[in-house]
Amino acid sequence: MTPRGLWVSLFASLALNLFLVGAILGGLVIGHQIHSHMAPHMGPHPLWNAADSLPPAHRQAYQALLRDQGMSVALQMREARRNRRDAWGALMAEPLDAAGIDKRLADARALELQARGGVEQKIVEFAATLPPDERARLADGLAHSGGGMRPGMARMHAPPPGGEAPEN
Numbered sequence: 001m002t003p004r005g006l007w008v009s010l011f012a013s014l015a016l017n018l019f020l021v022g023a024i025l026g027g028l029v030i031g032h033q034i035h036s037h038m039a040p041h042m043g044p045h046p047l048w049n050a051a052d053s054l055p056p057a058h059r060q061a062y063q064a065l066l067r068d069q070g071m072s073v074a075l076q077m078r079e080a081r082r083n084r085r086d087a088w089g090a091l092m093a094e095p096l097d098a099a100g101i102d103k104r105l106a107d108a109r110a111l112e113l114q115a116r117g118g119v120e121q122k123i124v125e126f127a128a129t130l131p132p133d134e135r136a137r138l139a140d141g142l143a144h145s146g147g148g149m150r151p152g153m154a155r156m157h158a159p160p161p162g163g164e165a166p167e168n
Helices: 003-041 046-051 056-090 098-127 132-143 153-157
Strands: none
Touching: 046 056, 046 132, 056 098, 098 132
8 A cells, every 4th residue: 555545544534433432422412402401301100199198008018019011001101102103104105005004003002092991990909908098088189190181171171160161
């Protein structure tokens, strides 16, 4: 190899190495920024805190129930996301199979509802074992867990002061 070719190879190798180091460091910095911005907003699921006012033994039993349901729900939700991803990917196919896409999306929704329904059923079964005062506290915690309405939605459904709820 000529001296000039050696210098060109050396320079190309140096440029490639600098690019790779920069890309890796940039990825680490971006990953850290994303994680640090998301971390404060990510906490336990709102259902987890619904039993905070229960006695410790019942609170622990409730949280154990949620933990037990977690794996099953995670698998169902993963499959639902996969179905949804496949459906959106099928939008690019020619010819377009709209019925097939609708079916995949319906399957994803059904899996999500099944997962949620299973957890809700277990919570109801657990609540049935509680004394009435504790069941009322759990119900209050569940009502305020954010499981139903998003913030601000309650105002839309609440009747105006001194009036009836609007007809939909």
